[in-house]
Amino acid sequence: MEVHIFDVEHGSCNALASPSGRLLLVDCGHNDTTGWRPSGWISARGSVIDNLVITNFDEDHLTDLPNVRRSCQIKSFTVNWNVSPDWIRRTKSQFGMGPGVFAAVQMMEGRAGYDPRNPLLLGPGVSIDWGGGCLVEYFYHTPAQFPDENGLSVVTFVQYRAIRIVFPGDLTAPAWRAFLLTHVFKRCWVSPISLSLHITDGGTGIAPTCSMFAGRR
Numbered sequence: 001m002e003v004h005i006f007d008v009e010h011g012s013c014n015a016l017a018s019p020s021g022r023l024l025l026v027d028c029g030h031n032d033t034t035g036w037r038p039s040g041w042i043s044a045r046g047s048v049i050d051n052l053v054i055t056n057f058d059e060d061h062l063t064d065l066p067n068v069r070r071s072c073q074i075k076s077f078t079v080n081w082n083v084s085p086d087w088i089r090r091t092k093s094q095f096g097m098g099p100g101v102f103a104a105v106q107m108m109e110g111r112a113g114y115d116p117r118n119p120l121l122l123g124p125g126v127s128i129d130w131g132g133g134c135l136v137e138y139f140y141h142t143p144a145q146f147p148d149e150n151g152l153s154v155v156t157f158v159q160y161r162a163i164r165i166v167f168p169g170d171l172t173a174p175a176w177r178a179f180l181l182t183h184v185f186k187r188c189w190v191s192p193i194s195l196s197l198h199i200t201d202g203g204t205g206i207a208p209t210c211s212m213f214a215g216r217r
Contacts, residue, residue, distance in 0.1 A: 020131025
């Protein structure tokens, strides 16, 4: 299994190639200083994206999404399916949507089965065989629980043999604590090694870009 954690300055972009060669892309931020973009990296690999995870709808997580959509095949994508496109528009109404967020909304509205009258009826519906015993699980809250955007981040757990990796988006500390009250989330969290990225402390700052946590079963 390959794990790639890209330097995209303030934003987020990570990739995981499973033992069977399937590609998981977590966010689509780019590096404005170096010019690095996930669209170019994926095109150079000649691989499609088996699942794209949009952890939240901040522009710095999505700056290269328009290029990724144009130049790469996205077989499936995962967002917080408790959030509707209209909710995103309302949240972004004060400052407007950037091109990356707008592209994400278009993807949600363009998905087969989308009904604008009942946007939350569009569930995940994605089942992928990552191969080699690699498992991927997603968790996210509802706006009723956490009305702030960061609290609604998608948390992605990847397990391969004895190692588990977590990509938490910008999940806030209160949202973490709420997850840790649930048995299923705690089962994923307790592991020999977990890698977490870009966790916020509740909206007042950002933790170190990369932190390692060791634990025992």
